[in-house]
Amino acid sequence: MTKARLSPTQTRIVEHVDGALLVVAGPGSGKTRVLTERVRRLLTEVPGHFRVLTLTFTNKAANEMKERLADLGDANQRAFIGTMHSFCLEMLSERGKPVGVEGLPHVFEQHKDRREILVEAVKQDPFLSAELASEPDPKAIGRRLDRWLATISWLKAHPSSMENFNDEIGLRAIDAYDAGLRACGAYDFDDLLLLSYRLLSEYPRIADFYRRLYRFICFDEAQDLNEAQYSVLTALCGDSFRNVMMVGDPNQSIYGFNTSSPDFMEQFRDAFRASEIKLTENFRSSRAVVNAAKALDPNYEVKGQLQITGLVEVMAGRDEADEAKLIADKLQALIAAGHNDIEGTITWESCAVLGRTRFTLMAVETEFRNRKIPFYKRLTANHENESEVMEDFMLSLRVMANPRDLLHLSALAKRWKTTVPATIGEPKALEIIASMAASVRTPRNQAVAEALEAIAARTQRLDMLPGLGVIKKYADPLPEKEKRAIYEDVAVFEQEWDQYLRSGPSSKNIGGFMSSKALGVTQQAARAGVALLTVHSAKGLEFDVVFVAGMVEGVLPDYRAKRKKELEEEARNAFVAITRSKRLLYLTMPRTRTMPWGDRINQLPSRFLSTIINRIDEQGQGYHPVVSGASPPNPH
Numbered sequence: 010m011t012k013a014r015l016s017p018t019q020t021r022i023v024e025h026v027d028g029a030l031l032v033v034a035g036p037g038s039g040k041t042r043v044l045t046e047r048v049r050r051l052l053t054e055v056p057g058h059f060r061v062l063t064l065t066f067t068n069k070a071a072n073e074m075k076e077r078l079a080d081l082g083d084a085n086q087r088a089f090i091g092t093m094h095s096f097c098l099e100m101l102s103e104r105g106k107p108v109g110v111e112g113l114p115h116v117f118e119q120h121k122d123r124r125e126i127l128v129e130a131v132k133q134d135p136f137l138s139a140e141l142a143s144e145p146d147p148k149a150i151g152r153r154l155d156r157w158l159a160t161i162s163w164l165k166a167h168p169s170s171m172e173n174f175n176d177e178i179g180l181r182a183i184d185a186y187d188a189g190l191r192a193c194g195a196y197d198f199d200d201l202l203l204l205s206y207r208l209l210s211e212y213p214r215i216a217d218f219y220r221r222l223y224r225f226i227c228f229d230e231a232q233d234l235n236e237a238q239y240s241v242l243t244a245l246c247g248d249s250f251r252n253v254m255m256v257g258d259p260n261q262s263i264y265g266f267n268t269s270s271p272d273f274m275e276q277f278r279d280a281f282r283a284s285e286i287k288l289t290e291n292f293r294s295s296r297a298v299v300n301a302a303k304a305l306d307p308n309y310e311v312k313g314q315l316q317i318t319g320l321v322e323v324m325a326g327r328d329e330a331d332e333a334k335l336i337a338d339k340l341q342a343l344i345a346a347g348h349n350d351i352e353g354t355i356t357w358e359s360c361a362v363l364g365r366t367r368f369t370l371m372a373v374e375t376e377f378r379n380r381k382i383p384f385y386k387r388l389t390a391n392h393e394n395e396s397e398v399m400e401d402f403m404l405s406l407r408v409m410a411n412p413r414d415l416l417h418l419s420a421l422a423k424r425w426k427t428t429v430p431a432t433i434g435e436p437k438a439l440e441i442i443a444s445m446a447a448s449v450r451t452p453r454n455q456a457v458a459e460a461l462e463a464i465a466a467r468t469q470r471l472d473m474l475p476g477l478g479v480i481k482k483y484a485d486p487l488p489e490k491e492k493r494a495i496y497e498d499v500a501v502f503e504q505e506w507d508q509y510l511r512s513g514p515s516s517k518n519i520g521g522f523m524s525s526k527a528l529g530v531t532q533q534a535a536r537a538g539v540a541l542l543t544v545h546s547a548k549g550l551e552f553d554v555v556f557v558a559g560m561v562e563g564v565l566p567d568y569r570a571k572r573k574k575e576l577e578e579e580a581r582n583a584f585v586a587i588t589r590s591k592r593l594l595y596l597t598m599p600r601t602r603t604m605p606w607g608d609r610i611n612q613l614p615s616r617f618l619s620t621i622i623n624r625i626d627e628q629g630q631g632y633h634p635v636v637s638g639a640s641p642p643n644p645h
Contacts, residue, residue, distance in 0.1 A: 015039075015046065016313070022286055023047045025254065026055060029283035031231075031274060032256040035309065036302070036588035037293025037551075040256050041070065044229055045077045047254065051225050052084045059224035063090045066230035067549055068529050071095075072512070089223075093238050094198060094528055097205040100219070107212050108204045113520045114196045115411040116527040122416060123197055127158055127182070129416075130189035137181060157182040165199035166237045166268045168206050194413035202237040209244035220250045230549075231257030233264050234273040243280070251281055260306055261585050263545060265578045293551055295319020295350060298590045304621045305584050317350050317592065323622065324597045328609075329559075332599045333376035336362060336556050339595060340382065340539065343554060350592050351553050357383050359553040361540035363586050365567060369559035370541050383538030396491065398480060399498035401425070401457045405442050409461065410520040412438040421445065425454050439465055456483035471517045473506045505531035544586045555590035557583075560598045561612040583617040596621065 015023060019039060022032055023046045034040035044063070051061050065071040071091045078085050089096060101110045117123055131137040131154070144150045161183045164171050174180065190196060196204070209216040228234075228242065234257075246253060259271035277283060290313035291299055297319035303309050324339070326332030343355050351359075364370040367386075377384045394400045401424060407417040415429070418441070422429050427449045430441060439461055446458035460476035467475060477499050484495035508531045509522050525531045540552065559565060565586075566579035587594055602612050 015043070016290060018286065018288060018290075019043045019046075022254075022288075023050055025284075026051070027252055029251045029277070029281035030254040031278045031283040031285045032254065032288060033258060033274075033285065034256050034288040035258055035291060035311070036261065036585075037291040038288035039290070039292055040229070040258075040288060041073060043288070044227055044254075044256055045074050048074070048088055048090075048227060049078060049081065052078075052081060052087055057224065059087070060222055061088045061225045061227065062096070062223040063088060063227040064093045064096060064229065065091065066233050068092060068095075068532060070229060070549055075512070091530070092528065093241065094201050095530060097201040097241065098524060098528065100205055101201065101208070104215055104218075105204065105208060107215070108208050109191075110196075110204060113524060114201065115194055115407075115414065115520065116201070116524055117190065117193075117195045117197050117416075118527040123186075124154065124158055125416060126189040126193070126195075127154060127161075127186045130185035131182075133189075134181065134185045137178070137185060140178060158186075161186055162199055163268065165197075165203045166235050168203060168237060168240050170236075192413070193416050194411050195416075199237070202241055206237065206240045206244050209241065213247075216245060216247055219245055220247065224252060226253045228253065228255045229257075230261075231255040231274050231277070232259050232262040232271040233257070233269045235264075235268040235270070236273075239273045239276070246281075253277075253281060253283075255283070260309060260581060261548070261588075263548065263578060263581050263585055265574070290314065293591050294588060295590075295592050297321045298587060298592070298594050301587050301594060301621050302584060304623075305580060305587070305617060309584075319350050319590075320348075320593045321621070322593075322595050323618065324595060326597065326599050328601045329372035329599045329603070330376070332558065332597050333372040336373055336558065336595070336597060337376045337380055337382060339556075340554075341380070343593075348593060355553060357539045358537065360556075361542060361547065361550070361552040361554070361589065362556040362558055363542055363544055363547050363589065364558045365544055365565040365582060367543055369564055370543075373558060374541060377539065377541070384541050385536035385538050386541050394498045395494040396484075396498045397424070398453050398456060398483060398495055399502065401453065402460060402476070402480060405457055405461055406519055407523060408438045408442065410518075410523045412441075418442075425449050425451075452483060456480060471519065471522075473502070473522075477503060508532070544582050547589050548585055551589055551591055553591050554593045554595075555587070556595040556597055557586045558597050560596050560615040560618040561602065562615055563612075565615050565617060580617065583615070587621075 016039075019042070022030070022043050025047070032040065032043070034043070048061055048063055063071075063074065065074065068091070074090050075085075078088070078090075089099075098114060098116070101108070102113045105111075105114070117126065131141060141150050141153060144153055157179070160179050164174060164179070164183060190200070209219070226242075226246070234242075242253070255274060255277050257271070257274050259274065262269065262271040278285060287310075289310045291311050292313075292315065294302070295315060295317045298321065299311055299314055301321050303311070324332070324335045326335050340360060343360070344357065347353075347355055362370060362373050364373075370386075374384070374386075376382075394403065401421060404417045404421040404424070408414050408421065418429055421442070422445055425445055427445050430444045430448075442461060443458050446454040456479055460479040463475035463479050464471070464473060480495065480499055484492045484499075487495070505526060506522070509525050510517065512530065522531070540547070540550070542550075557565075562568075565583055566576055570576050570579045587596075596618055598614055598618065599612055601609050603609050
């Protein structure tokens with residue numbers, strides 16, 4: 010059995026058994042190690058028959074913990090390690106009947122699908138249809154629909170507010186929307202939390218069952234809790250269960266737009282009378298990076314850190330294209346020559362370019378493509394297919410998993426330029442899709458139908474690979490560009506299928522696979538090349554070399570951030586971005602920028618960039634940022 014080396018403070022946390030505990034853990038303080046080792050100790054050294062519930066914010070964190078605990082053998086089976094959405098999905102699948110969930114919930118995770126459900130629901134409601142008809146033009150109608158959808162999501166994320174919500178139109182919209190989802194046998198992400206909250210709060214015997222099943226609960230990234238998640242947790246714990254450990258860092262709370270707040274950490278501490286331990290070491294970042302973080306947050310306390318100097322360098326390009334060239338030049342130089350503060354060679358995979366939004370990274374992506382620098386993007390939760398045939402295949406699998414899913418069946422019919430067949434003796438999903446493919450025979454339609462038949466022919470156990478073989482056979486005679494797109498989509502699918510086989514339940518089915526995909530459980534964390542990521546998608550990751558691009562006013566902080574609370578979250582975005590770096594940090598900006606309407610305007614350095622330059626310079630600690638590039642920024 011492998012045991013990690015722990016500091017005295019980390020050991021206190023690992024050895025904590027009964028009672029509530031709040032751990033405030035800064036970046037690089039080893040919180041994942043502490044969380045993992047505590048789970049290890051509870052499973053191996055605390056007597057009794059019980060399970061441990063460990064809830065993480067990302068699937069990546071869950072997979073990392075599972076890998077570290079793989080040596081536990083059978084004891085590992087006594088721990089649930091996954092996101093809260095995954096836990097809620099499992100709970101509703103097993104015991105959701107009282108709140109209307111029969112079997113595995115089919116999740117509509119895509120915004121476009123949820124919006125289409127609302128559009129169709131409004132058409133069926135004369136009152137809501139009349140409301141939309143009062144709008145002056147199609148754009149106003151679209152904005153109204155988007156507001157209704159946002160209101161629905163907000164209400165579901167705030168269970169306590171739903172009881173006092175008295176807007177007739179909003180209530181009618183949410184009822185129509187939910188009815189539309191249920192007609193398709195579907196739920197959205199918000200439903201997983203809301204229905205779990207209802208299940209636990211309205212049916213005490215079920216909540217009591219889970220309290221007896223799980224003697225200990227560990228919650229990671231607690232600063233990203235929203236009201237719905239906190240409500241599920243408190244409903245699960247009830248009035249007496251207190252064996253809960255929360256780990257989080259208020260300085261890294263950057264999901265306010267999803268209604269999360271670090272305030273729930275304080276609520277937990279007070280309501281559960283939790284002990285509090287702070288992890289103030291930073292075992293990840295060089296001294297230069299830590300100093301930059303301290304410049305952004307003077308209250309950031311680091312009592313122990315690496316004795317590695319590292320580097321913070323500021324680079325200013327003439328425009329976005331020149332900024333991208335500076336980044337590419339520096340990357341290639343580092344790959345070629347290495348750096349004294351990084352042991353061994355620097356690889357593409359140990360480097361990342363981060364931007365506040367994906368638009369910040371567009372020029373960098375173009376430059377990398379031109380130079381053939383390998384890179385990957387993880388800007389969305391799920392892979393977006395580049396090929397038509399794989400998109401058809403995915404729509405078909407959704408219908409196979411859930412024959413009531415008329416939304417995706419209709420979408421498939423539209424893509425194939427046919428209609429959904431009339432009811433013919435209640436045919437199975439496979440027969441319906443085959444009938445649609447036969448009504449308009451094209452090589453693409455036939456390939457999808459044959460792929461589904463190849464999968465269905467494996468009656469002993471589910472196997473997607475024969476179907477994928479049919480798709481690749483269809484791709485082989487196509488032009489190179491189309492063929493490559495299909496093969497790339499198939500490769501991603503094969504990776505996701507492999508991940509599902511290794512980490513999914515013992516009983517495999519298409520519905521389980523599609524649900525795992527929807528929740529991101531099948532994602533592959535490790536990719537080849539430089540990471541081009543938004544700050545939000547980089548959270549929880551670390552790299553030897555980090556570039557933070559687009560550090561200008563209006564980008565970081567975002568131009569929409571006006572109020573104090575919003576600007577505070579933007580500062581935390583900058584804090585999270587720079588603390589992804591283990592050794593070298595490059596802060597870059599364009600002196601001018603082309604706006605969406607075509608105008609080119611001068612750019613002011615981000616206030617966060619100016620703060621880093623000024624504060625470190627004032628402290629005179631010897632970690633001054635190097636300023637290079639065209640027309641370096643003047644922070645004063």
